Amino acid sequence: MVETLVSLLLGFAVLSFGWGALAHQRTVASRLSFEMDLLSARRLAAVVIGKELRSGVRGRDWTGPALGGLSLRAFRGWGPVCGSASEGRRIVVAYHGERAANPVKDSVLVLTDEGWLRADLTRRTPGPPACEIDLGGNSELWTIDPPISGALLARVFERGSYHVSGGALRYRRGRGGRQPLTMDVFDHDRSNIEVRMDRVIFHLFADGMSGGADTSSAVLQFWTPRTVECRLKNC
Amino acid sequence: MLAVRRKGYVLVGVLLILLAVTGVAHSLLVMTRSEFFASRARWDRLTRRLAAEMGLKVASRTLTGTDSLSWGEWVPSGSAAVPPRARYETRVVRLSREVFLILAEGSLETEPGRDRQVGIFWAMDPVARYADAWAILESGRPAQMDAGGAVDPTRLRDTPAPWPETSCSRFSPDLDTLFHSGLPRQGELHEDPRAGIRETMGSGGREPLLPSLGLLGHDALIKGSDLHVSGSVSPGPVQRLGRCATSSPSNWGAPLDAAHPCAEYKPVVTSEGSLVVNGGRGQGILLITGDATFRSAAHFYGLVLVAGDLEMTGESVIEGLVRVRGSVFLGARSRIVGSACAAMSALDAAERLRELVPIPQSAWPDTH
Numbered sequence: 001m002v003e004t005l006v007s008l009l010l011g012f013a014v015l016s017f018g019w020g021a022l023a024h025q026r027t028v029a030s031r032l033s034f035e036m037d038l039l040s041a042r043r044l045a046a047v048v049i050g051k052e053l054r055s056g057v058r059g060r061d062w063t064g065p066a067l068g069g070l071s072l073r074a075f076r077g078w079g080p081v082c083g084s085a086s087e088g089r090r091i092v093v094a095y096h097g098e099r100a101a102n103p104v105k106d107s108v109l110v111l112t113d114e115g116w117l118r119a120d121l122t123r124r125t126p127g128p129p130a131c132e133i134d135l136g137g138n139s140e141l142w143t144i145d146p147p148i149s150g151a152l153l154a155r156v157f158e159r160g161s162y163h164v165s166g167g168a169l170r171y172r173r174g175r176g177g178r179q180p181l182t183m184d185v186f187d188h189d190r191s192n193i194e195v196r197m198d199r200v201i202f203h204l205f206a207d208g209m210s211g212g213a214d215t216s217s218a219v220l221q222f223w224t225p226r227t228v229e230c231r232l233k234n235c
Numbered sequence: 236m237l238a239v240r241r242k243g244y245v246l247v248g249v250l251l252i253l254l255a256v257t258g259v260a261h262s263l264l265v266m267t268r269s270e271f272f273a274s275r276a277r278w279d280r281l282t283r284r285l286a287a288e289m290g291l292k293v294a295s296r297t298l299t300g301t302d303s304l305s306w307g308e309w310v311p312s313g314s315a316a317v318p319p320r321a322r323y324e325t326r327v328v329r330l331s332r333e334v335f336l337i338l339a340e341g342s343l344e345t346e347p348g349r350d351r352q353v354g355i356f357w358a359m360d361p362v363a364r365y366a367d368a369w370a371i372l373e374s375g376r377p378a379q380m381d382a383g384g385a386v387d388p389t390r391l392r393d394t395p396a397p398w399p400e401t402s403c404s405r406f407s408p409d410l411d412t413l414f415h416s417g418l419p420r421q422g423e424l425h426e427d428p429r430a431g432i433r434e435t436m437g438s439g440g441r442e443p444l445l446p447s448l449g450l451l452g453h454d455a456l457i458k459g460s461d462l463h464v465s466g467s468v469s470p471g472p473v474q475r476l477g478r479c480a481t482s483s484p485s486n487w488g489a490p491l492d493a494a495h496p497c498a499e500y501k502p503v504v505t506s507e508g509s510l511v512v513n514g515g516r517g518q519g520i521l522l523i524t525g526d527a528t529f530r531s532a533a534h535f536y537g538l539v540l541v542a543g544d545l546e547m548t549g550e551s552v553i554e555g556l557v558r559v560r561g562s563v564f565l566g567a568r569s570r571i572v573g574s575a576c577a578a579m580s581a582l583d584a585a586e587r588l589r590e591l592v593p594i595p596q597s598a599w600p601d602t603h
Contacts, residue, residue: 011245018252025259036266043277078353080328080336111355111594113331113363135328152330153355 034185038206041182042218045169045202048181049162049222053200058224060116061157066195071161073109074173077101081110081151082131082139088149092130094137100124101140101156105174108144111153119144121156164191167207190217199223279343282321283350286341290323291354294337295591298327298358320344330355332363332409333449335591356591357450361582362409364448365556371431371573373446374545376562378432384547384565388431391573395536395554397491403576410575431573436560443542445522446558448582450592456522456540459587460505462487468510469533470517472497487517490536501537501584509543512551520581520588526561529553529569536574537581547571555581 055075056062062072077097084091091110095101101108103121110117127141142154161172167184187205194201202220325339337354372378372386380386392410394403436446444453451459464484472489473480479497480486487504489495501519509525518536521527526543529535529551537555539545544561547553547569555577557563565571582588 007245011248014245014252015248018248018255022252022255022259025256029259029262032263032266036270039270040273043273047277080330111330111334113334150331152334153336 034206037183038185041169041185042204042220044182045204046220048169049200049202049220052162053222053224058197062195062200065197068192069161069163070193070195070200071159073157074160075155075157076106077156078154079137079140080131080135080153082135084149084151087147088151089145089147090141090143091148091151091154092127093140093142093154094131094135095140095156096137097156101142102158105158106156107158108142109155109157110144110148110151111155112148112150113152114150117148119146119148162193164188164193164202164204279346279348280350283341283343283348284352286321286323287339287350287352288341290325290339290341291337291352293323294325294327294339295354295356295593298335298337298591332360333357334594355594357594358591359449359451359582359585359589361579362406364582365575365579366410367449369575370433370556372557372559372563372571373433373436374559374561374563375434375436377434378563378565380565381567383567385570386431386565387570387572389573391431391575393574394576395490395574397493398576398580399493402580406576406579436558443524443560445524445542446540446560448540448588450594451588453524453542455592456503456588457505457507457524459503459585459590460522461502461519461587462504464504464506464510465508466511467513469513469515471515472500485515487515487519487535490516490518490534499584501581503585503588518577518581520585527559536577538578 049070052072052074053062056073060073061075062070076099077095079093079095079097082092082094101121101124103124106121108119108121110119121142122145123143125141127139129139131139144154159174163170163172163178164186165178165188166180167186167188168180169182169186170178170180172178185207187207190203190205192203194203200222202222203217204220205217320343321341322344323339323341325337327335327337330336335356335358337356339352339354341350341352342348371388371391378386394400445456447453448456461481462484468485470485470487472492472495473483473486474496477496479488479495479500481500481502486497486500487502488500489497492498503520503522504517505522505524506527507524509527510523511528511530512533512535514531514533516534520537521535521539523540524542527539527541527545529545529547529549531549531551533549533551535553535555539553539555539557539559541557541559541561543559544563545557545559546564546566548566549569551566551569552572553570554572554574556573556575557571
């Protein structure tokens with residue numbers, strides 16, 4: 001009788017302790033999983049936004065101050081101009097890009113000896129191999145409007161904007177819908193994007209309801225190149 | 236005798252809990268490892284990117300004097316290992332006379348994958364600068380001339396008298412490709428003594444700024460100077476132990492003596508403030524941020540950029556091209572003799588002004 005009581009008590013104690021440990025482990029694992037998603041989302045934001053901002057120029061390709069979103073020219077490819085015809089209306093480009101240039105949604109910035117000029121990309125077809133030297137890329141014949149004579153190099157861009165909404169970092173191409181780039185891990189009310197004259201700041205607060213601590217926040221600051229140069233030279 | 240069956244609930248329970256805890260620990264381990272690998276991949280990518288950016292900077296710094304590249308040439312410009320385990324390779328192509336594209340690839344010695352950076356740079360080219368603004372005298376306000384003072388356009392394509400014929404002959408093929416039917420309005424220049432004068436230069440704003448040379452503005456021009464002078468100078472060649480004394484502020488080369496050690500010395504001379512050139516002779520590029528005065532028999536060969544006014548008196552002569560933000564006065568016996576050769580050879584000799592400079596914000600990651 002005594003043995004039975006002792007073993008029952010012991011068994012109850014072990015099971016109770018084990019159950020508590022399991023429950024706690026489950027909470028910890030859930031929290032860790034959320035933290036990992038949060039880290040991944042922040043890392044992705046840093047990589048994507050860093051690349052977009054390094055590709056452009058403040059004032060020309062993105063402007064500030066603004067609060068709530070980052071609207072910019074998102075560059076998607078480039079190519080040296082190997083030939084032109086029709087007084088600069090058609091150019092042959094050795095195109096390098098993360099995707100093919102699309103006349104429906106893309107425009108081009110064209111470099112001449114006078115500087116950068118903007119034009120619409122109205123047509124794109126495979127072009128003759130016009131480059132005398134191997135520059136790599138795909139040879140393409142582009143029709144641009146207005147024509148630009150003396151084109152040396154072209155860059156393809158689309159209009160886009162980045163937002164933090166619905167708990168995720170989202171990208172909106174042109175006037176389309178906002179597509180999520182990360183999981184829903186940010187606090188919708190407190191997270192935002194602030195575009196200043198000298199930098200872009202991402203305030204990314206963890207969503208407390210999803211397991212993140214209220215204090216878990218990250219501020220990603222993307223300084224413009226000139227500002228970085230000035231900070232280094234103390235100007 | 237009946238066997239007694241004992242039931243080990245506790246043991247089974249402990250084993251189940253251990254199994255569950257092991258599962259949780261394993262999942263934590265997997266998450267930690269994936270986070271570790273993600274961080275390492277990011278670190279590797281950052282290292283590759285920094286190596287590529289370093290390649291871009293090194294190539295742009297080392298590629299001075301752009302004559303080594305013909306138009307459209309696509310050549311490797313350098314590669315190096317960046318300790319401890321990254322390396323970069325660069326290639327450069329000349330897109331036009333003054334615009335260069337540099338492609339830099341960063342990689343790791345132990346891991347596959349490359350990160351590419353593209354940079355667009357500009358370097359001053361004498362022929363392009365001349366073709367861009369070939370007027371002999373360009374000023375912000377009308378030029379005043381006494382009777383006898385003149386802007387002489389008749390020797391624009393000639394080599395200045397004391398210089399060997401070979402000094403500027405190498406520019407001719409390039410000029411011929413830019414001006415297929417000869418220099419613009421050269422025939423008119425002979426007929427109209429003011430045809431080589433343009434009075435269209437902007438004032439440069441509230442601060443007196445030097446006329447720019449392409450992308451080289453006031454600060455960049457001064458930064459590229461070899462000598463700094465002020466007040467009044469009578470320049471003349473200086474040699475020590477048979478060598479040209481390039482540290483002497485009054486040594487502006489020896490334009491009239493082909494055998495002198497300073498015959499090929501064509502410095503970029505800056506005066507931060509007004510300057511009086513009181514006789515003497517020199518050659519090169521003269522940058523004056525205030526007013527410039529040439530007196531008595533001062534004789535200068537090359538390019539003169541003045542942020543203020545220019546006054547020439549006595550028998551002073553400038554052979555080359557002149558750019559003045561303010562007004563110009565030429566006395567009765569003073570002359571500006573137009574000479575593309577003198578100006579282009581001075582620009583050609585100014586190596587520090589011919590370094591590659593990034594076209595503003597024209598470097599980007601190539602992510603294809």
